[in-house]
Amino acid sequence: xxxxxxxxxxxxxxxxxxxxxxxxxxxxxxxxxxxxxxxxxxxxxxxxxxxxxxxxxxxxxxxxxxxxxxxxxxxxxxxxxxxxxxxxxxxxxxxxxxxxxxxxxxxxxxxxxxxxxxxxxxxxxxxxxxxxxxxxxxxxxxxxxxxxxxxxxxxxxxxxxxxxxxxxxxxxxxxxxxxxxxxxxxxxxxxxxxxxxxxxxxxxxxxxxxxxxxxxxxxxxxxxxxxxxxxxxxxxxxxxxxxxxxxxxxxxxxxxxxxxxxxxxxxxxxxxxxxxxxxxxxxxxxxxxxxxxxxxxxxxxxxxxxxxxxxxxxxxxxxxxxxxxxxxxxxxxxxxxxxxxxxxxxxxxxxxxxxxxxxxxxxxxxxxxxxxxxxxxxxxxxxxxxxxxxxxxxxxxxxxxxxxxxxxxx
Numbered sequence: 257x258x259x260x261x262x263x264x265x266x267x268x269x270x271x272x273x274x275x276x277x278x279x280x281x282x283x284x285x286x287x288x289x290x291x292x293x294x295x296x297x298x299x300x301x302x303x304x305x306x307x308x309x310x311x312x313x314x315x316x317x318x319x320x321x322x323x324x325x326x327x328x329x330x331x332x333x334x335x336x337x338x339x340x341x342x343x344x345x346x347x348x349x350x351x352x353x354x355x356x357x358x359x360x361x362x363x364x365x366x367x368x369x370x371x372x373x374x375x376x377x378x379x380x381x382x383x384x385x386x387x388x389x390x391x392x393x394x395x396x397x398x399x400x401x402x403x404x405x406x407x408x409x410x411x412x413x414x415x416x417x418x419x420x421x422x423x424x425x426x427x428x429x430x431x432x433x434x435x436x437x438x439x440x441x442x443x444x445x446x447x448x449x450x451x452x453x454x455x456x457x458x459x460x461x462x463x464x465x466x467x468x469x470x471x472x473x474x475x476x477x478x479x480x481x482x483x484x485x486x487x488x489x490x491x492x493x494x495x496x497x498x499x500x501x502x503x504x505x506x507x508x509x510x511x512x513x514x515x516x517x518x519x520x521x522x523x524x525x526x527x528x529x530x531x532x533x534x535x536x537x538x539x540x541x542x543x544x545x546x547x548x549x550x551x552x553x554x555x556x557x558x559x560x561x562x563x564x565x566x567x568x569x570x571x572x573x574x575x576x577x578x579x580x581x582x583x584x585x586x587x588x589x590x591x592x593x594x595x596x597x598x599x600x601x602x603x604x605x606x607x608x609x610x611x612x613x614x615x616x617x618x619x620x621x622x623x624x625x626x627x628x629x630x631x632x633x634x635x636x637x638x639x640x641x642x643x644x645x646x647x648x649x650x651x652x653x654x655x656x657x658x659x660x661x662x663x664x665x666x
Contacts, residue, residue: 263307263310263326263536264307264310265307266307266308266309266310267306267307267308268308268309268664269666270306271301271302271303271304271306271307271308272303272304272308272665272666273301273303273308273309273664273665273666274664274665274666277663277664278301278308278309278660278664280660280663280664281299281309281311281657281660281661281664282311284656284660285297285299285311285313285314286313289313289314289315293649294313294314294504294642294644294649294653295314295315295318295502295503295504295643295644296312296313296314296315296316296318296323296324296501296642296643297312297313297314297324297640297641297642297653298310298311298312298313298324298326298328298330298534298535298639298640298641298642299311299313299535299638299639299640299641299657300535300536300539300637300638300639300641301636301637301638301639301661302539302542302543302636302637303634303635303636303637304635305543305547305635310326310535310536312324312325312326312328316328316499316500316501316502317500317501317502318502318503318504318505319502319505324501325499326534326535326536327487327499327534327536328499328500328501328534328535328641329487329492329496329497329499329500329501329532329533329534330500330501330532330533330534330535330624330625330626330641330642330643331500331501331515331516331532331622331624331643332531332532332533332538332622332624332626332641333515333529333621333622333623333624333625333626334528334529334620334621334622334623335531335533335538335620335621335622335626335627335628336456336526336527336528336529336530336531336622337456337527337528337529337599337600337620338541338545338565338599338600338620339475339479339488339531339541340456340459340460340463340471340475340527340528340599341398341456341459341565341598341599341600342479342541342545342556342557342565342599343460343463343467343471343474343475343478343479344394344398344459344462344463345557345561345564345565345598346478346479346556346557347463347466347467348394348561349557349558349561352466352467353394353462353466354394355393355394355395355398356393356394356395357393357394358391358392358393359391359392359393359394359396359397359402359458359462360391362394362462362465362466363434363458363461363462363465365434365435365438366391366392366434366437366438366458367391369388369391369392369403369438369441369442370385370386370387370388370441370442371385371386371387371388371403371441371442371443371444371445372384372385372412372413372414372417372441372442372443373385373386374412374413374414381413382413383413383414383441385441388403388442388445388446389445389446390445390446390447391446392404392442392446392447393446393447394459394462395569395598396446396447396455397455397456397458397459397462398455398456398459398569398598398599399450399455399569399570399596399597399598400450400451400452400453400455400456400596401446401447401448401449401450401451401570401574402442402446402453402455402458403442403443403444403445403446403448403449403451404437404442404443404451404453404454404455404458405418405442405443405444405451405453405454405577406418406452406453406454407419407421407423407424408424409452412443414440414441414442414443415443417440417441418440418454421436421439421440422436423436423437423440423454424526425524426520426522426523426524426526426530427520427522427523427524428523428524429523429524430457430460430461430464430470430471430524430525430526430527431461431464433454433457433461433524434458434461437454437458443577444575444577447571447574448574448575449574449575449576449577450570450574450575450576450577450596451577452577454528455528456527456528456599457526457527457528457529458527459527460525460526460527460528461527463527470525471490471525471527472489472490472491472525475488475489475490475531476488476489478556479541479556480537482554482556483540483541483544483551483554483556484540484552485533485537485538485540485541486537487499487532487533487534487536487537488531488532488533488534488537488538488541489531489532490522490525490526490530490531490532491521491522492516492518492521492532496532497518500516500518500532501641501643502643503624503625503643503644503645504644506645506646515624516530516532529622529623534641535639535641538628538639538641539637539639542628542630542637542639543637544556544557545562545565545566545630546630546632546635546637548562548563549561549562564597564598565597565598565599565600566597566598566600566602566616566618566630566632567597567602568595568596568597568602568604569595569596569597569598570595570596576590591608592608592609592610593605593606593607593608593609594609597618599620600618600619600620601618601619601620602616602617602618603615603616603617603618603619610655611654611655611658611659612658612659612662612663613629613631613658613662614631614632614633614634615633616631616632616633617629617630617631617632617633618630621650621654623645623647623650624643624644624645625640625641625642625643625644625645625650626639626640626641626642627639627640627642627650627653627654627657628640629658634665636661638657638658638661640653640654640657
């Protein structure tokens with residue numbers, strides 16, 4: 257278990273939780289680590305700005321048998337996306353970009369994109385190109401309606417082209433990534449389809465161009481340092497690398513993204529997937545959002561920008577692209593009463609979903625295992641830091657955590 261001297265003392269009852277019922281959460285994760293279901297985890301819960309629960313479980317490094325610590329560093333994968341969106345919204349509040357602008361206003365390489373339409377001629381798949389009916393906008397990047405895709409979540413000819421171009425190479429720069437995408441066709445007409453995609457990676461490059469800083473500098477100097485998040489960034493120093501949490505080695509499970517490797521640090525500051533962080537750091541980021549853009553006297557965003565970010569941005573006539581199991585329960589599934597805001601999934605109604613929550617709660621997770629949600633109605637933040645590449649286990653623990661957190665509310 258956790259070295260309690262390393263973190264503030266949780267006060268479950270003061271935060272409106274039953275410590276007795278929270279013990280069910282502790283018992284569940286402890287048992288599952290003992291059974292070998294997961295290697296280790298960190299769970300953090302806050303309510304009304306008070307720390308209600310912060311526990312570590314199992315091993316930080318199962319090979320080295322190093323115990324999990326509260327300050328373990330986790331590859332947070334797509335939990336990077338809300339941070340990149342916040343960076344872009346900060347620039348919008350400074351008058352440096354508009355969400356309605358065409359992306360090509362800032363990234364002219366994307367001015368002449370075409371859409372790849374797949375045809376079947378005598379049993380042979382062929383790709384034809386069509387002009388876009390309108391250009392993608394900054395808002396499209398933030399809500400995944402840009403027409404872009406991910407190469408690893410399907411096998412269309414466009415996605416094959418993404419793989420052939422090595423668009424997820426962690427040794428490329430954001431400028432090099434953009435040059436690759438500029439030569440590839442879109443999968444959909446912009447604005448027509450929600451397709452989970454490299455949109456937020458392109459947004460990260462846009463932040464770099466507009467701000468004049470690389471994305472790692474921007475995140476550290478404009479977000480992490482002001483919010484006192486010392487362990488959040490795209491690169492680790494030697495001491496941080498010693499705290500990196502590792503997944504259990506599973507030859508049957510192939511990671512769907514390139515994970516941070518200390519021996520070969522990335523050159524690509526991937527706005528959609530590249531950050532490393534801790535439970536404590538990410539809780540401060542979440543608390544800033546829950547507070548309406550401010551934390552401890554530091555305001556990153558206005559109340560209205562946070563409200564915009566956490567509202568549903570998917571039009572009623574939007575189509576939905578390739579929903580794969582990799583997304584687990586974080587996919588904004590309309591049949592589950594979910595939509596998508598800017599960088600986060602949004603719960604639109606109390607029913608339909610098989611897990612508890614509140615209308616207006618927002619959430620996301622990562623392909624490496626972590627998950628978070630923020631419930632404004634309950635003034636609640638919950639964070640699961642887990643390094644688990646198996647998608648069934650990821651989805652399972654996201655549901656389990658919601659059940660165990662809400663059942664403990666007084």
